[in-house]
Amino acid sequence: MTTTKYDPRVLKAPHPVPGAPDNWKRFFTFNTDAKVIGIQYMGLSLFFLLVGGLLAMVMRGELITPPSDLVDPTVYNGLYTMHGTVMLFLFLFPILNGFNNLLIPTMIGAPDMAFPKVNAAAFWLVPVFAVVLLSSFFVPGGPASAGWWSYPPVSIQNPLGHFLNGEFLWILAVALSGISSIMGAINFVTTIIRMRAPGMGFFRMPVFVWTAWAAQTLQLVGLPALTGGAIMLLFDLSFGTSFFRPEGGGDPVLYQHFFWFYSHPAVYVMVLPVFGIFSELITVYSRKPLFGYKFVAIASFIITFLGLIVWVHHMFYSGTPQWMRNIFIVTTMLIAVPTGVKVFAWLGTLWGGKIRLTTPMLFVLGGVVNFILGGITGIMLGTAPVDIHVGNTYFVVAHFHYVIFNTIGFGIFAGIYHWFPKFTGRMYYEGLGKIHFVLTFIGATLNWLPMHWAGLYGMPRRVASYDPEFAIWNVIASIGAFMLGVASIPFILNIVSSWARGAKASANPWNAIGLEWLLPSPPPAENFEDDVPTVISEPYGYGLGKPLVKDEEYYIRRSMEA
Amino acid sequence: MTSTTPKGKSGWPIRLIAVILLATASDALLSYQVSQWAYGWLPVPASTAAPYVDDLFSLEVGIGAFIFFGCTGFILWSVLFNRAEKYDESDGLPIEGNNTLEVTWTVIPFIIVMILAYQAIHVSETLSALGPKVKYDVEGGLSPDTAVVTGVRADIGPIDVIARQWSWEFIYPNGVHSSELHLPLDQRANFRMSSEDVIHGFFVPAFRLKQDIVPGSVISYSITPTREGRYRLRDSQFSGAYFSQNQTDVVVESEDVFNAWLKQSAANPLVPGLSPGTALYNERLAKGNKGWATVPPAPPPMVNDPGNPDAPHDA
């Protein structure tokens, strides 16, 4: 039986640092409360979304005309490298850890993470490596400019010969980010396994918790490979070893294996929690149980497993032998199956629902539609002959932005709006939210849809200039990018003004089912403290008339009176 | 409000089945149309490999479009007809799952992707039969020519392809050096590709081929051009500062014209070849070396034919 026993010792996790301030200042302290840490992650990563976005604007400004005229090509290379790195390591991973911190304990009824101090330390590593990474703009040779994947030998060329250079700082930042992620992963996995409310067996956990668990398991398995590769790269760069240096007999392609063994699964580390967010929100805003809940939950782990054995699809044209390509074509195709199971389950949930098009739901539906497209182009990329034509072109850029922004980004916005009332205690402005959605959807489509054709037609990625026949697609893309920049204005306005003076949120403004909605808004420091409810049914009981927990009325009353 | 409830036990829901059939049929028609358009999204096919790649791509676009239109159509339809009325706070139908349906939508995609995988492997094998793509065994002392398998009506080569930061150089068996790649129509061209510094990508969109040139190994690659014209060759693997400038042309011409070119070029003196990065770098130095540090471009290769980068290209 999967039901865990209520263990009062585990639930008595250490309290937040005594004497921590109870106002906005607590977000600037070494606070061990997961909810504070969650908001710290969120705020910091949204800031870096803006930084990464500004870098992207300059890039799109450069690409609005064919020649390289706005910035020097070396500057362009630095910009795109830093854009990719900032977006992945300072926006996406941290913001998802923000969700993990806010949602995992509240959704499973734990008072906090299993290791609150480790949790806070993991967070504070983020600003540290942010400084390391961004300070590279000021070292003599400029920031790293070998792309976010940093393939040698380009990445170990060191034209100035300085020991302290952009690439060095880049590797250091990536390693620190890895350490932070491992600390996070151990914490999240332990918390999920050990600290669930009484009665919450694995098959009573919300899907978000399942997906976070599957994703964090991937971190534990995959990150050591990346870190190993990064350390070897650092030695090649700074100490003249030849792991990857061809003149010394090293193999540059070996680095690609280390890199992709982690970085392919990394895309699932990012997308799985978003699948979780989609699953949570589609049920609430369709007022239906999640169709095929168990299938969806288990599919997360199937994705985790398959995600670990497909990495060579990034190397189809790196001199990979035929037999190896064939194997990885098959595994890559397989991963579409559990992913498809999830998509169909969401469609099945919409079927006959009572759909409410709130801002979060708009972002979810937009995200699902975009994901279908991004998944389809992913399958195309998985078939080697087509990949050999479109690989390393703008088609790939289109594919992964459809997934990484138009799906993951949309899911993040959806989640922010949906749980905003819960964790700030205030309602956001629906009108501003809808403007944000419309601008984002149109901007994202203009930005990335045309890139498919540019790539099919042969425009390589990472170029600072291009042949004039690609101009039309690039002009549209740049307009879309600027529109996305504009879209951030209603978003920022909304968050700031709602948090300051929005209407007070009730405990359960969406009339949703889940432990977090049985807590007051915002939840108190230790969530349910010692009074943890006993879970008695599966999640998402919309229309089933079954209470989620024992004495549900009592908890509802208590949350409303707080 | 339209009721979307599937009719329960009382026999077959005829209307629902009719609607589904109609929707599926129009989805299929539309997707077929899109799969035909897909051929037009690619540059002109100019090699024996191109038709195979194009057919596979068209097939994938067709299947993809069917799934995309089907799913988004369903979402749009739900959003239009399954909306809650304002102030309606009640719940939808509490359907938690349906094992038959779930197994079906696991098995059908599984079959589809396995068909695609089969087809992809099949095309992949065909492409390598059209032109071998292997690493030459440099250390084992095997002659590069042993990797060349015959089978088409004529072979030329091996032509050495040398990639540098940031220029291309082609050396023909008769000793001609060129900045542009000239190839005779309908003959299999065999290449011996190598890089002198970092990884470069040999990418001719019109040929649908791309191969990373990894420093430290020599790679055999073959292709048979099937259409006369002038096509772009681009560096597809990020190779540093002037990477985006690292392009040249492939000129496919009839056997006679090609032989004439080869003979003529052999008589030409060696001149500095095409190297757009060098020009840009010199411009930069003239301006006081602004921008972030960069590796200086390799000197332009000395060639018999420096090429004509400004000639209009077909793709």
Ligand code: HEM
């Ligand atoms: C689920 C979320 C996904 C995310 C976040 C994602 C993200 C990415 C990213 C970031 C890249 C570019 C890497 C780079 O070259 O810099 C990429 C490439 C690729 N993706 Fe995805 N992807 C996803 C889904 C899929 C799926 C479902 C498939 C196949 C079934 C797929 C197949 C590929 C392939 C084959 C490439 C390599 C293309 C190339 O470089 O030639 N992806 N993806």
Ligand SMILES: [Cu+2]
């Ligand atoms: Cu991948």
